[in-house]
Amino acid sequence: MTSVPQRHTYYGAPSSVYTQSRHLSAFDTSTKRKHVTFGPYIVGSTLGEGEFGKVKMGWSKHPASSLDVPKQVAIKLVRRDTIPKNSEKEVKIYREINALKHLTHPNIVKLEEVLQNSKYIGIVLEYASGGEFYKYIQKKRRLKESVACRLFAQLISGVCYMHSKGLVHRDLKLENLLLDKQENLLITDFGFVNEFSPEDELMKTSCGSPCYAAPELVVTTWPYQARKADIWSCGVILYAMLAGYLPWDDDSENPDGDDIGKLYRYITKTPLKFPDYISPVPRDLLRETLLPDPKKRFSTSQILQHRWLRPHQAFLSVLPAEWDQVSKNQDILRRPPPKRDGANDSRPRSNCSVSSSNSKNEKRNSLIMDSTLYSHPVPPQQSQSHAVATPSSPSPRMRQSPIKISRHSRSNSAASVALQAVVDAEKEYHATHSNPPSSASLSALQSENPPFSSQSTSPRLHSHAPRKQSHATVSSLKDSIIIETSPLKGSSSHVLSPLQIDPNTGLILSTKPEGPVIPLTHTSHKASHAASNNTTHNLSAHRRPRPTSYHPTSYTAFNDTSYPIPALTVPELHQSDEKISVENQQSLDKTPQHTLQKDSHRLSQTFLDTQIVAGDLIKTGDDGATAAKKIHDQVEHADHKIDLMRHRRQSQRYSVVYDKLFGAVPEQCEVLTDEETVLTEPSTPLVREMKVSQEPTKGNKKRFSILSAYSSYNTSKTSIESDNGKEKSKATKKSGAGLEGRSTKTSSRSSSATQDVKGNRGDSKEISKPDMQAPTDKESRKTVVSYKTGSKPEQIESQGQQSVTPQAVKRSSSLRKTSKNSTRTNRGSVMISSLSRLGSSTDDSRNGNVEARPREQSTAKKVIDFFKRRSMRL
Numbered sequence: 088m089t090s091v092p093q094r095h096t097y098y099g100a101p102s103s104v105y106t107q108s109r110h111l112s113a114f115d116t117s118t119k120r121k122h123v124t125f126g127p128y129i130v131g132s133t134l135g136e137g138e139f140g141k142v143k144m145g146w147s148k149h150p151a152s153s154l155d156v157p158k159q160v161a162i163k164l165v166r167r168d169t170i171p172k173n174s175e176k177e178v179k180i181y182r183e184i185n186a187l188k189h190l191t192h193p194n195i196v197k198l199e200e201v202l203q204n205s206k207y208i209g210i211v212l213e214y215a216s217g218g219e220f221y222k223y224i225q226k227k228r229r230l231k232e233s234v235a236c237r238l239f240a241q242l243i244s245g246v247c248y249m250h251s252k253g254l255v256h257r258d259l260k261l262e263n264l265l266l267d268k269q270e271n272l273l274i275t276d277f278g279f280v281n282e283f284s285p286e287d288e289l290m291k292t293s294c295g296s297p298c299y300a301a302p303e304l305v306v307t308t309w310p311y312q313a314r315k316a317d318i319w320s321c322g323v324i325l326y327a328m329l330a331g332y333l334p335w336d337d338d339s340e341n342p343d344g345d346d347i348g349k350l351y352r353y354i355t356k357t358p359l360k361f362p363d364y365i366s367p368v369p370r371d372l373l374r375e376t377l378l379p380d381p382k383k384r385f386s387t388s389q390i391l392q393h394r395w396l397r398p399h400q401a402f403l404s405v406l407p408a409e410w411d412q413v414s415k416n417q418d419i420l421r422r423p424p425p426k427r428d429g430a431n432d433s434r435p436r437s438n439c440s441v442s443s444s445n446s447k448n449e450k451r452n453s454l455i456m457d458s459t460l461y462s463h464p465v466p467p468q469q470s471q472s473h474a475v476a477t478p479s480s481p482s483p484r485m486r487q488s489p490i491k492i493s494r495h496s497r498s499n500s501a502a503s504v505a506l507q508a509v510v511d512a513e514k515e516y517h518a519t520h521s522n523p524p525s526s527a528s529l530s531a532l533q534s535e536n537p538p539f540s541s542q543s544t545s546p547r548l549h550s551h552a553p554r555k556q557s558h559a560t561v562s563s564l565k566d567s568i569i570i571e572t573s574p575l576k577g578s579s580s581h582v583l584s585p586l587q588i589d590p591n592t593g594l595i596l597s598t599k600p601e602g603p604v605i606p607l608t609h610t611s612h613k614a615s616h617a618a619s620n621n622t623t624h625n626l627s628a629h630r631r632p633r634p635t636s637y638h639p640t641s642y643t644a645f646n647d648t649s650y651p652i653p654a655l656t657v658p659e660l661h662q663s664d665e666k667i668s669v670e671n672q673q674s675l676d677k678t679p680q681h682t683l684q685k686d687s688h689r690l691s692q693t694f695l696d697t698q699i700v701a702g703d704l705i706k707t708g709d710d711g712a713t714a715a716k717k718i719h720d721q722v723e724h725a726d727h728k729i730d731l732m733r734h735r736r737q738s739q740r741y742s743v744v745y746d747k748l749f750g751a752v753p754e755q756c757e758v759l760t761d762e763e764t765v766l767t768e769p770s771t772p773l774v775r776e777m778k779v780s781q782e783p784t785k786g787n788k789k790r791f792s793i794l795s796a797y798s799s800y801n802t803s804k805t806s807i808e809s810d811n812g813k814e815k816s817k818a819t820k821k822s823g824a825g826l827e828g829r830s831t832k833t834s835s836r837s838s839s840a841t842q843d844v845k846g847n848r849g850d851s852k853e854i855s856k857p858d859m860q861a862p863t864d865k866e867s868r869k870t871v872v873s874y875k876t877g878s879k880p881e882q883i884e885s886q887g888q889q890s891v892t893p894q895a896v897k898r899s900s901s902l903r904k905t906s907k908n909s910t911r912t913n914r915g916s917v918m919i920s921s922l923s924r925l926g927s928s929t930d931d932s933r934n935g936n937v938e939a940r941p942r943e944q945s946t947a948k949k950v951i952d953f954f955k956r957r958s959m960r961l
């Protein structure tokens with residue numbers, strides 16, 4: 088079982104970013120969690136649908152830096168169970184992947200990486216936010232010549248680059264061209280890509296779409312020149328750009344369109360017609376590119392030299408090696424991956440297997456390979472998004488770099504920046520070297536119509552590549568990569584061989600096929616043909632409009648079975664299947680487990696924090712009710728206090744309240760009145776609560792907390808007691824005014840008040856007796872509590888030894904408390920009155936029998952008594 092190499096092309100954000108992200112709000116993280124993810128990407132809406140499945144929008148979950156916006160990508164998701172092993176479909180997928188990883192050109196869609204889990208293979212591509220090119224033309228009806236010229240130059244540049252790498256697209260058509268945000272062209276869909284040998288580029292497998300397919304592919308069974316077939320397709324595309332329609336269509340309006348044979352006979356016999364609005368110069372180019380005879384047809388180099396493309400000569404003169412070099416430099420300029428030790432590596436790793444050029448298990452011929460061929464580690468490009476208008480800030484490293492990287496019109500993709508870099512380098516090269524630039528090059532450099540809508544200054548490269556190019560072999564200077572493609576001979580199949588470069592000279596040492604090369608003899612022509620039929624069937628099921636989509640292989644009389652499909656690489660997908668099936672039991676919706684774990688750990692930090700807080704809140708939810716009740720009680724107690732105070736004052740002021748409740752009360756008994764009113768006045772909170780608790784229907788015995796009742800009681804009592812002293816002194820002061828007269832009234836009132844509890848004793852003096860002391864606090868409390876807790880009146884009865892009504896008990900307890908206090912008050916009051924009486928009685932007793940004392944003493948007697956006492960003293 089082969090081990091699945093860990094994804095290495097993504098280096099994630101520094102841990103600080105994760106730390107910051109933890110501070111995201113709960114809302115952000117919760118929304119994050121809902122996202123469908125695939126590896127390090129959040130999967131968005133469907134961009135389109137092709138033969139292999141849906142292409143989804145994606146965003147990198149972790150931007151390279153906190154300043155970067157998430158990179159947008161297009162993820163072509165291919166269900167693995169729809170790819171039979173060794174099928175044509177499988178080969179097609181891996182053709183595309185293998186081809187794209189070798190191609191770095193601003194007009195070829197960039198392969199970011201390839202991920203896979205148990206269900207899907209995800210081909211992560213550069214996002215072309217400008218949409219499909221054919222729709223662009225449809226919208227504009229036809230393109231202006233200047234626009235068409237720019238875009239055709241881009242197309243030819245990309246095709247030239249591809250051919251220089253020994254690859255032919257074989258399915259170039261409007262539907263396989265996309266636009267980026269700045270309306271630059273992107274060649275995509277490399278499913279029919281193939282390698283060719285410069286010496287023998289003949290191919291026999293016809294593929295592509297009939298309307299774009301060169302006649303030689305359709306009408307003959309002879310091997311065809313692969314590159315010339317691509318050029319024909321480019322001619323058809325150019326015609327469509329300028330005319331707004333295809334030169335030869337297969338639609339029903341064309342009498343020969345529904346019959347491929349007839350169509351191509353028509354094509355070969357009929358000279359090309361042009362609408363009036365196409366000017367002569369592009370007509371000339373079209374005639375040369377759409378020549379039925381491939382030998383007479385223009386080659387790419389001839390097209391590049393055509394005068395119609397002169398405005399873009401500078402761009403077109405950039406060599407493939409220079410594109411590679413610029414791309415490489417661009418990668419170097421990118422921020423290096425942060426070093427992480429295994430334990431502290433917070434970078435989320437995907438269970439999606441990806442190729443890894445750094446992996447020990449690397450197999451360059453693996454079908455699932457690294458998305459790039461860079462010799463340097465390639466972190467995600469910084470802010471490569473085309474869709475986000477806001478330019479991202481350059482990384483600190485980039486700011487430090489003496490080489491200024493500026494935003495290219497095509498966002499800031501490596502290739503796009505490279506484009507301008509090379510143009511500038513070329514300028515510099517020509518300026519400093521003795522070799523004079525070609526007139527074409529000069530004129531191109533002076534062009535005011537660059538092929539890319541660049542709006543910024545270009546980066547400067549310091550490599551000056553010699554402008555020497557052989558067929559499919561590009562050489563550059565020492566610091567440049569020398570690229571040579573391995574030839575394909577006859578039926579022998581090769582993969583693109585990696586370059587053996589002398590580290591000292593930078594020269595290529597050898598080119599040899601590497602790794603296991605399996606000629607796809609297993610894909611016999613029959614199988615291929617069947618597959619093509621299947622493909623055709625599948626294509627017909629495409630949902631997006633495809634005016635010209637079908638494959639000529641199913642229509643041609645192509646019956647050579649001896650010609651094998653040139654091999655690309657060994658499909659290793661199924662080797663890794665087992666591993667993946669064990670490790671990656673996640674579907675698309677379920678992110679690969681490892682990523683999930685890491686991400687969930689990271690996200691869970693946020694969630695954890697949130698949950699901790701939320702947990703506290705939740706926790707306190709139940710306790711909070713109690714706490715809230717306590718607070719409520721406290722507030723109520725405070726209210727109670729206020730009420731007490733208020734009522735006390737009210738009672739002081741309006742003793743009539745007491746009178747109403749307890750009958751006529753002497754106005755002078757303000758102190759007693761005060762206390763009685765407070766504790767017996769039904770509107771007081773305590774009494775209210777007691778009243779509530781008395782309601783049997785509610786049965787809410789717990790509603791009134793014993794503690795709170797007690798504290799209420801105590802509070803009330805305390806407040807009463809504390810106020811008592813003041814009132815007492817006040818009463819004392821007041822009593823000073825009419826002491827004698829009040830004492831009787833007080834006694835009588837006290838007597839009447841105690842009658843309910845102690846019976847009709849009728850003796851005012853007994854109030855001040857010790858046995859008539861008010862119950863202790865404990866007793867009073869007990870009474871209240873027992874009543875509150877539902878004790879029957881009998882209990883209270885037993886305590887009080889009285890048969891009383893609840894009201895009486897209430898009053899009793901209140902009165903008892905009052906009695907205690909009022910005892911003092913009464914006592915004081917009584918004492919004052921008694922003293923006055925006692926004072927007189929003392930005087931009487933001092934004088935002996937008051938009754939025996941003569942009512943009037945004679946003056947003589949008085950004098951005698953005086954002298955008697957005086958003599959006694961003496």
Ligand SMILES: Nc1ncnc2c1ncn2[C@@H]1O[C@H](COP(=O)(O)OP(=O)(O)OP(=O)(O)O)[C@@H](O)[C@H]1O
Pocket residue numbers: 134135136137138139140142161196212213214215216219262265275276278626631
């Ligand atoms: N890089 C991309 N950026 C934006 N959209 C894309 C990208 N790649 C593909 N699409 C969209 O997805 C659609 C299908 O893509 P594509 O043609 O590559 O899929 P396919 O499975 O290879 O289909 P076919 O081989 O039949 O063309 C395209 O028409 C386009 O709308």
